[in-house]
Amino acid sequence: MAQVVFSSVGKDFGRDAVLRDVEFEVPAGRFVALIGPSGCGKSTLLRMIAGLEHIDYGEIYIDGNAVNDLAPKDRDVAMVFQNYALYPHMTVAENMLFTLRMARRTRAESNDRMWEAARILGLEDLLDRYPRHLSGGQRQRVAMGRAIVRNPKVFLFDEPLSNLDAKLRVQMRAEIKRLHQRLGATMIFVTHDQVEAMTMAEQVIILREGRIEQVGTPLELYDRPANVFVAGFIGSPAMNLMGGTFERARGQLCFNPQSGSPIPIPPGALPGADKTIPGQKCLLGIRPEHITLPGSGPDSEDGEPFGEIPVDVVLVEVTGLDTHIVASAPSGEITILIRGRFDTVAGDRLQFRLNFSLAHVFDAETGERMG
Amino acid sequence: MANQSAKSASRNRSVPRLKFRDERIFYYVALGPTTLVIALVVALPIIYTFGLGFFIQNTLIRTWRFVGLSNYSDLLTDADFWFAFWNGVVFTVGSTAVATVFGLAIAILLDCKFRGRGPLRALVIFPYIVPSIVVAFIWKFIFSGRGILNDFLGFIGAQTVSVPWLGDQRYAMMAVILISAWTWFPFAAITLLAAIQNVPDNIYEAAALDGAGPVRRFFHLTLPLLAPALMVVVLIRAIWAFRNYDMIWLLTEGGPIGATEVLPIMAYKEAFGLFRMGHASAVSVSLMVFVTLLAAVHFRVGARLRKAYDTS
Numbered sequence A: 001m002a003q004v005v006f007s008s009v010g011k012d013f014g015r016d017a018v019l020r021d022v023e024f025e026v027p028a029g030r031f032v033a034l035i036g037p038s039g040c041g042k043s044t045l046l047r048m049i050a051g052l053e054h055i056d057y058g059e060i061y062i063d064g065n066a067v068n069d070l071a072p073k074d075r076d077v078a079m080v081f082q083n084y085a086l087y088p089h090m091t092v093a094e095n096m097l098f099t100l101r102m103a104r105r106t107r108a109e110s111n112d113r114m115w116e117a118a119r120i121l122g123l124e125d126l127l128d129r130y131p132r133h134l135s136g137g138q139r140q141r142v143a144m145g146r147a148i149v150r151n152p153k154v155f156l157f158d159e160p161l162s163n164l165d166a167k168l169r170v171q172m173r174a175e176i177k178r179l180h181q182r183l184g185a186t187m188i189f190v191t192h193d194q195v196e197a198m199t200m201a202e203q204v205i206i207l208r209e210g211r212i213e214q215v216g217t218p219l220e221l222y223d224r225p226a227n228v229f230v231a232g233f234i235g236s237p238a239m240n241l242m243g244g245t246f247e248r249a250r251g252q253l254c255f256n257p258q259s260g261s262p263i264p265i266p267p268g269a270l271p272g273a274d275k276t277i278p279g280q281k282c283l284l285g286i287r288p289e290h291i292t293l294p295g296s297g298p299d300s301e302d303g304e305p306f307g308e309i310p311v312d313v314v315l316v317e318v319t320g321l322d323t324h325i326v327a328s329a330p331s332g333e334i335t336i337l338i339r340g341r342f343d344t345v346a347g348d349r350l351q352f353r354l355n356f357s358l359a360h361v362f363d364a365e366t367g368e369r370m371g
Numbered sequence B: 001m002a003n004q005s006a007k008s009a010s011r012n013r014s015v016p017r018l019k020f021r022d023e024r025i026f027y028y029v030a031l032g033p034t035t036l037v038i039a040l041v042v043a044l045p046i047i048y049t050f051g052l053g054f055f056i057q058n059t060l061i062r063t064w065r066f067v068g069l070s071n072y073s074d075l076l077t078d079a080d081f082w083f084a085f086w087n088g089v090v091f092t093v094g095s096t097a098v099a100t101v102f103g104l105a106i107a108i109l110l111d112c113k114f115r116g117r118g119p120l121r122a123l124v125i126f127p128y129i130v131p132s133i134v135v136a137f138i139w140k141f142i143f144s145g146r147g148i149l150n151d152f153l154g155f156i157g158a159q160t161v162s163v164p165w166l167g168d169q170r171y172a173m174m175a176v177i178l179i180s181a182w183t184w185f186p187f188a189a190i191t192l193l194a195a196i197q198n199v200p201d202n203i204y205e206a207a208a209l210d211g212a213g214p215v216r217r218f219f220h221l222t223l224p225l226l227a228p229a230l231m232v233v234v235l236i237r238a239i240w241a242f243r244n245y246d247m248i249w250l251l252t253e254g255g256p257i258g259a260t261e262v263l264p265i266m267a268y269k270e271a272f273g274l275f276r277m278g279h280a281s282a283v284s285v286s287l288m289v290f291v292t293l294l295a296a297v298h299f300r301v302g303a304r305l306r307k308a309y310d311t312s
Helices: A042-050 A092-102 A107-121 A136-148 A166-183 A194-200 A218-223 A228-233 B002-052 B070-076 B079-111 B117-124 B132-143 B148-155 B172-198 B201-209 B214-242 B246-251 B263-272 B277-308
Strands: A004-013 A016-026 A031-035 A057-062 A077-080 A154-158 A186-191 A203-208 A211-216 A240-249 A252-257 A282-286 A306-318 A322-329 A332-339 A349-355 A360-363 B055-058 B063-066
Touching: A004 A042, A016 A042, A016 A203, A016 A211, A031 A042, A031 A194, A042 A057, A042 A077, A042 A154, A042 A186, A077 A136, A077 B201, A092 A107, A092 A136, A107 A136, A136 A166, A166 A186, A166 A194, A186 A194, A194 A218, A203 A218, A203 A228, A211 A218, A211 A228, A228 A240, A228 A282, A228 A360, A240 A332, A306 A332, A322 A349, B002 B055, B002 B277, B055 B277, B070 B277, B079 B117, B079 B172, B079 B214, B079 B263, B079 B277, B117 B172, B132 B148, B132 B172, B132 B246, B172 B214, B172 B246, B201 B214, B214 B277, B246 B263, B263 B277
Parallel strands: A031 A186, A031 A203, A077 A154, A154 A186
Antiparallel strands: A004 A016, A004 A057, A203 A211, A240 A252, A240 A282, A282 A360, A306 A322, A306 A349, A322 A332, B055 B063
16 A cells, blocks of 8 residues: 655656646555546556556655656556456466466465465356456456566556456456555556546546646536536536626526527526636536426426526437437527426427526636636 | 239349359350460470470480389489488578567567658668579679688788689578578568457556566567468478579589589589480479479468468
8 A cells, every 4th residue: 555646756758748747646455546538648647657657757756765767676566457357378377377477476375375376356166267268357357367466565556457348347346445444555547538547446537638627526526527628528418508798687697598588697606707707718618407397397486596508309319218309599508407207209399497596607818627 | 914024034043044154154255365375384394394204315316215213213312412402491491580589679679659750661672682693693792702701801801812602502591591491581571460450459568567568579479470380381481492403503603612502503514514304303292392392381381370370
């Protein structure tokens, strides 16, 4: 168990900066997900912790010690690769014993540890098989076993689930999480799948183009995205964003979309709107599940936080559990998510009711959150 | 109308059969000439050589006398034959080992990232594409009594007397082995380089994290993972080396005093020096048996290794 600290770390590939002034701290024993679109530098970051990529500037500390100049083997970290990187000419047991042999542990101790790992991961029956005889999920488990036997300070996972089919992925997600609870080790997990990050991690770091966009618990990111990028990246279907300005007319605050008529906002419902200056271009963000249809959500009360807009249905997607309705409003397309079934077809005219108390306001220029 | 549809139905039915027969005819027509040529230039000489082995035949006086297996039994008791066989083994093992080890080293070097790697990769193939006759003349010049190797050794003070490396019974085989390894190592290097590049980088990274330094990565990962490619290189080289004729002939003609005489050279000398066609054929046939054995090992072991070391 160890703490991992990045202190203004950066890396360039040729002329392109891959990582710029990355700064964060992973407390000991925490399960952290690094997430971002492909090419954002998340794998590079992980490989820098492992010592597989050079650190151009800044410092990485593991357990309080700067590791910049340490070789991978001296950092006491274990990594699970996306393609597992098992040694193809060694059996499952030999794969797990390799690192202990390299560390010149005694045979008895090595075997004990190997059996322990095999028991945790349910690999006892596969020990004399070769990787080519294993299924994807089994290889995945061997790769984790190879990490466990070392009892490292930090576990690194580089998109370990992306080569598995959907069902197995859900299963391994739970297994990795259980493993973390059992070992209590520091784990850093790279993924491009927000569901993985949200469901598994205690803390999520969102990267874009080599910069950290936000660090927080999954629900913090969901409830209070720091900027438009995080708002759009976390959550599926993605948050609706409408461009416009906030105007105050005769004491009534209104959202004035780029096209379409102003929508009045109940007093006090949207604190972010009060921070804007009249005429400032903003983005109003509202998640699909925070838009309801009249009659299907909570009814209006005094000081109702709702605003209504008329829309035309464009597309209806039914998943069985819930219904997604894509509709066109004067201000652009809006997607909503309704729990359960709703009978509507393209071309229908509906009223959408926006719950402003759960909406977000962003500066259109900088993309930063307001309020 | 009904007639027409019946006609078209029967045509439809007969089309696949006709097509199939057409295809068969096409195969015979396409393969026929090649098969004929191969039969004439490969199969016929082999059969002729086989047959010749049972006769005593002299090309000059054109006599044929059937002697059964006595050409072969002569060989078994002929010290020169066994000496040539042994020379062939030494030459094969020596040149294969040198070429493979050197080729592996070059392959590992060429896998590293450094400036000028591209041109160097192209340049490595040079010894392989130079015609044997040119290689032979270059190295004869280098290894001759007054060649630059002796000059160099004299210059650094390693020796005081010039040695005609190819003309000295003690050194001729070693020199021939080195020269022939020099022409072959690019094949080994390029085959092994391809095999090295086939190993995913992640495996080496995983090993680095597992605590294996470069030396242990080489012995625990590179070498075992290259085993199938190494086996192919070694066996192909062994087969070619054992039946090598041109390079040895150009360098030493089997001399001095038979020091580098191998079976193909013995066969040549028997046939075109002593005109003992029966003897020469018997030597050739026994050579063919040895090479066929090597080839059988190659296919058996190769298939097994490829299966065992499947990296997918």
